[in-house]
Amino acid sequence: MKRLEGKVALISGASSGIGAASAIRFAEEGAKIVICDIDEMKASSVVQAIQATGGEVIFARLDVRDESQWISAFQAGVSKFGFVNVVMNSAGIAVTGNVETMSFDDWNKELSVNLNGTFFGVKHAFKNLRKKGGSIINLSSIEGIVGHPEYAAYCAGKGAIRNLTKSAALHAGRSGYKIRVNSIHPGYIVTPMVGNDPVELERLAKLHPIGFLGEAIDIANMALFLASDESRFATGAEFVVDGGFLAQ
Ligand code: NAP
Numbered sequence: 001m002k003r004l005e006g007k008v009a010l011i012s013g014a015s016s017g018i019g020a021a022s023a024i025r026f027a028e029e030g031a032k033i034v035i036c037d038i039d040e041m042k043a044s045s046v047v048q049a050i051q052a053t054g055g056e057v058i059f060a061r062l063d064v065r066d067e068s069q070w071i072s073a074f075q076a077g078v079s080k081f082g083f084v085n086v087v088m089n090s091a092g093i094a095v096t097g098n099v100e101t102m103s104f105d106d107w108n109k110e111l112s113v114n115l116n117g118t119f120f121g122v123k124h125a126f127k128n129l130r131k132k133g134g135s136i137i138n139l140s141s142i143e144g145i146v147g148h149p150e151y152a153a154y155c156a157g158k159g160a161i162r163n164l165t166k167s168a169a170l171h172a173g174r175s176g177y178k179i180r181v182n183s184i185h186p187g188y189i190v191t192p193m194v195g196n197d198p199v200e201l202e203r204l205a206k207l208h209p210i211g212f213l214g215e216a217i218d219i220a221n222m223a224l225f226l227a228s229d230e231s232r233f234a235t236g237a238e239f240v241v242d243g244g245f246l247a248q
Helices: 017-028 040-052 067-081 104-129 152-175 198-205 216-227
Strands: 008-012 032-037 057-061 086-089 134-139 179-186 238-241
Touching (some): 008 067, 017 086, 017 216, 134 152, 179 216
Parallel strands (some): 032 057
8 A cells, every 4th residue: 555545735835846856755655736836837847747657636826925825725625636634834935144134025025935834834734634634744944943144034934833833733632633743854955945056065965964965855755754644643743854964
């Protein structure tokens, strides 16, 4: 039996990087997928990759900053597949700026996507999952646990996602919902967010004791575990996948 048989996964930011790799990996393991992102064109290669292997998938346009689009995205998933029982909040941006240089506009821009977007995702996941249960997976970061001087708002948002996850997990448990909520904390992963400048990638690789940078599939495999019933005893927890970055 495949590991995600009977799962319907809605993934934000699923046209790129970690979200895209997770969508493809989840589909390989039998999940039906709702690919959510702003740009349908960009999502088409992920949709096609899943269809090419016989997977079931739809695209739903979702700007995570807009709560009404969350409602529509869940409606699209439920009307196509009957229910949603896995939600992965992967959409994110990384705006640079330290606490002195960052404008309030940039601060709000960052937090409106990473933090507000995750809040809406968790809130509407609860509405959809509370009857039958399921798993919510939030993308935080190593920078939700330690600071980075040049990413003030990114660190603030990712730290908040880490603890929003715990609050939501406790609420689920106390409400008797069979909903698990966990966060993933990747080290630097080679995706469009990090870019492809070879000098910069080499510099970043050296920050990780394991000696190389992660790839999107490394995070997708952790997300797969959290989406599956193999992780049934895990909730309110933080899963670090960082090549040893935080062990230092
Ligand atoms: P990515 O390749 O840039 O993918 C992020 C996706 O989110 C993109 O498709 C992006 O679209 C989309 N997005 C941006 N704003 C959105 C919005 N308002 N509504 C819906 N979608 C939106 O980045 P990634 O590396 O896969 O990152 C995925 C998650 O992992 C993020 O939360 C990130 O912070 C986290 N993370 C990444 C790393 C890393 O090193 N890569 C490390 C730790 C944590 P556009 O391309 O059009 O902006």
